[in-house]
Amino acid sequence: MGYQLEKQTADEIFNCLKQDYDIFAPKLFAGEGCFSDTDVIRYGKVESLDEICWSRRSDYSFKEAFLPVNEVLFYFTEDSTSVPACRKKPALIFLWSCDLHALRRLDAIYLTNGPEDFYYKRLRENARFVLMGCEETCDTGFCVSMGTNCTEDYDLYLKVEGDSVLADLKTGEFQKYFDGKDCREQEVIPDHVTENREKVTLPRNLSTETFSDSVWESYGSRCIGCGRCNFVCPTCTCFTMQDIIYRDNENTGERRRVWASCQVDGYTDIAGGNSFRKNQGERMRFKVMHKIYDFEKRFGFPMCVGCGRCDAVCPEYISYVNIINRLAKEEA
Amino acid sequence: MKNEYIPFSSQVKEIIPHTDIEYTFRMSFPEAGRVKPGQFFEVSIPKYGEAPISVSGIGEDYVDLTIRRVGRVTNKIFQHYVGNTLLMRGPYGNGFDIENFKGKEIVVVAGGTGLSPVKGIVDYFAGRPEEAVSVTLIAGFKSPQDILFRKDFEQWEKRIHVIRTVDSASEGYEGLTGMVTKYIPDLPIADPDNTVFITVGPPVMIKFTIMEILKRGIKEGNIWISHERKMCCGLGKCGHCKMNDTYVCLDGPVFNYAESRDLID
Numbered sequence: 001m002g003y004q005l006e007k008q009t010a011d012e013i014f015n016c017l018k019q020d021y022d023i024f025a026p027k028l029f030a031g032e033g034c035f036s037d038t039d040v041i042r043y044g045k046v047e048s049l050d051e052i053c054w055s056r057r058s059d060y061s062f063k064e065a066f067l068p069v070n071e072v073l074f075y076f077t078e079d080s081t082s083v084p085a086c087r088k089k090p091a092l093i094f095l096w097s098c099d100l101h102a103l104r105r106l107d108a109i110y111l112t113n114g115p116e117d118f119y120y121k122r123l124r125e126n127a128r129f130v131l132m133g134c135e136e137t138c139d140t141g142f143c144v145s146m147g148t149n150c151t152e153d154y155d156l157y158l159k160v161e162g163d164s165v166l167a168d169l170k171t172g173e174f175q176k177y178f179d180g181k182d183c184r185e186q187e188v189i190p191d192h193v194t195e196n197r198e199k200v201t202l203p204r205n206l207s208t209e210t211f212s213d214s215v216w217e218s219y220g221s222r223c224i225g226c227g228r229c230n231f232v233c234p235t236c237t238c239f240t241m242q243d244i245i246y247r248d249n250e251n252t253g254e255r256r257r258v259w260a261s262c263q264v265d266g267y268t269d270i271a272g273g274n275s276f277r278k279n280q281g282e283r284m285r286f287k288v289m290h291k292i293y294d295f296e297k298r299f300g301f302p303m304c305v306g307c308g309r310c311d312a313v314c315p316e317y318i319s320y321v322n323i324i325n326r327l328a329k330e331e332a
Numbered sequence: 333m334k335n336e337y338i339p340f341s342s343q344v345k346e347i348i349p350h351t352d353i354e355y356t357f358r359m360s361f362p363e364a365g366r367v368k369p370g371q372f373f374e375v376s377i378p379k380y381g382e383a384p385i386s387v388s389g390i391g392e393d394y395v396d397l398t399i400r401r402v403g404r405v406t407n408k409i410f411q412h413y414v415g416n417t418l419l420m421r422g423p424y425g426n427g428f429d430i431e432n433f434k435g436k437e438i439v440v441v442a443g444g445t446g447l448s449p450v451k452g453i454v455d456y457f458a459g460r461p462e463e464a465v466s467v468t469l470i471a472g473f474k475s476p477q478d479i480l481f482r483k484d485f486e487q488w489e490k491r492i493h494v495i496r497t498v499d500s501a502s503e504g505y506e507g508l509t510g511m512v513t514k515y516i517p518d519l520p521i522a523d524p525d526n527t528v529f530i531t532v533g534p535p536v537m538i539k540f541t542i543m544e545i546l547k548r549g550i551k552e553g554n555i556w557i558s559h560e561r562k563m564c565c566g567l568g569k570c571g572h573c574k575m576n577d578t579y580v581c582l583d584g585p586v587f588n589y590a591e592s593r594d595l596i597d
Contacts, residue, residue, distance in 0.1 A: 073337045076378040081338060114568030114582050118335040208576065208594040238571030241564045243381045253379055255337075260571070267572060268597070270562045271383060271403035274534065276597035286597075290574070297577040 002188030010165035024065035025094035026058035061234035101148035102234035133191025140308030220281030227261030229310035339419035368427030369452020388448035424566035443533025472512035555589035
């Protein structure tokens with residue numbers, strides 16, 4: 001069901017939603033970027049529609065609002081364990097089409113690869129997704145190439161245009177917030193881009209031979225293994241288990257899982273001193289092949305959604321887009 | 333729904349020391365009947381974290397975990413086990429399927445603690461040698477001090493063909509010396525097509541062992557390996573054990589070589 005409504009009415013609806021949901025959306029943090037005098041856009045709890053950064057892609061993905069960077073799996077005392085409660089209010093998360101496609105990738109790993117993940121499932125069941133449209137392409141994204149530029153899998157679509165707001169309700173859950181309000185029914189089709197500046201051709205004949213391609217060697221010295229590309233990626237899911245002891249009572253503590261990066265030292269270390277992929281070039285190969293080949297082989301669709309955040313964040317200006325296009329070119 | 337991350341507490345029933353740094357912990361596990369050799373448990377002590385440990389023996393109501401004191405978690409296990417419990421979750425992984433080896437000439441090639449995951453197979457066929465055409469165990473250790481499962485070797489030697497070697501030893505050592513690969517070329521093999529090899533150990537050992545095995549005219553599909561990787565979750569989520577499109581914790585750790593030869597770390 002689509003509606004056109006006044007901004008003021010939308011604000012009233014937003015305030016009602018706030019009572020029932022914790023609302024997360026990309027926000028502009030002026031001057032808080034990595035370098036001096038730079039801004040950063042990342043997720044945070046928002047109190048009004050005006051706080052939301054609609055038009056510039058966030059530097060960090062919705063994953064930050066959806067999945068905890070450090071997640072407590074259980075607390076332990078000397079002889080018992082207890083599982084922390086889930087968030088009280090459901091989360092309402094604003095995101096773009098590419099990120100909503102990324103959610104399907106997270107689902108594949110957490111819900112279908114091996115047994116269902118208890119913690120992911122309860123967060124997932126307790127989250128709703130509000131699509132934000134893209135009127136124009138972002139700088140580094142290539143969603144059109146990846147087929148992630150439009151989606152219908154949202155719960156709610158919102159677009160603020162001056163004093164007018166467009167809304168589309170995909171699920172009945174939000175109907176009650178619009179009922180009785182001054183809304184005009186109309187068909188609403190979410191904005192989406194049909195062309196990006198970056199274009200990617202996915203190599204279609206990759207094989208295990210690609211693993212030994214010379215492409216990877218050049219990244220051995222360029223990549224510094226900081227792992228930023230993994231942490232901004234909306235589809236990366238790796239984590240490491242970690243135990244923490246509380247300082248005031250050493251017999252109590254918690255077991256957590258913490259986001260991990262396949263580019264950072266220690267990722268493959270096994271007890272006794274062996275480790276795999278010591279060279280950054282091998283790690284780059286591992287990541288890229290996962291995003292465009294391995295994952296698809298296992299789940300039937302590519303992992304990468306083409307959001308372009310990894311290219312924007314890399315301190316060494318390594319272009320993942322270039323890597324893929326190079327592989328495609330070699331193939332041709 | 334089941335929360336797979338919550339461990340259960342298991343009583344240490346018995347400790348069997350092998351070397352200064354390698355003990356077998358016999359852990360109570362009432363459902364031991366459903367455990368297969370080659371599978372693993374995530375073993376932990378709160379405060380210090382979890383480590384994947386493969387099953388080295390399966391009893392009626394217990395599983396043996398042979399633990400080598402090499403890391404943060406295993407260090408603590410050695411310090412804290414006395415009369416105590418360990419936390420465990422599992423079993424995870426596919427494990428070895430005994431049926432693949434029945435009626436065959438079986439050769440097990442194991443290096444160091446790599447013997448743990450295949451010990452169940454050796455135990456099975458040493459107990460029922462009539463279920464195989466022949467059974468050979470080639471086990472390699474770094475030095476005589478590093479030899480594991482000495483008592484088991486005494487039993488096995490009575491029933492199957494055992495080649496126990498050490499990489500190097502001081503003068504006067506009466507046992508065999510040299511790498512495990514040294515003993516593959518001269519193995520008596522009656523029918524290569526009916527011979528299966530199982531090899532577990534450090535990655536380098538597996539690599540050279542397979543080269544030797546192939547020289548003997550054994551088909552790739554007749555070779556089985558078990559991979560050791562960093563399995564943080566054991567549930568296909570954490571990503572650390574992934575190779576190509578394969579998750580060692582779910583699809584392995586036991587692999588047929590023909591199907592896994594192209595797996596690249």
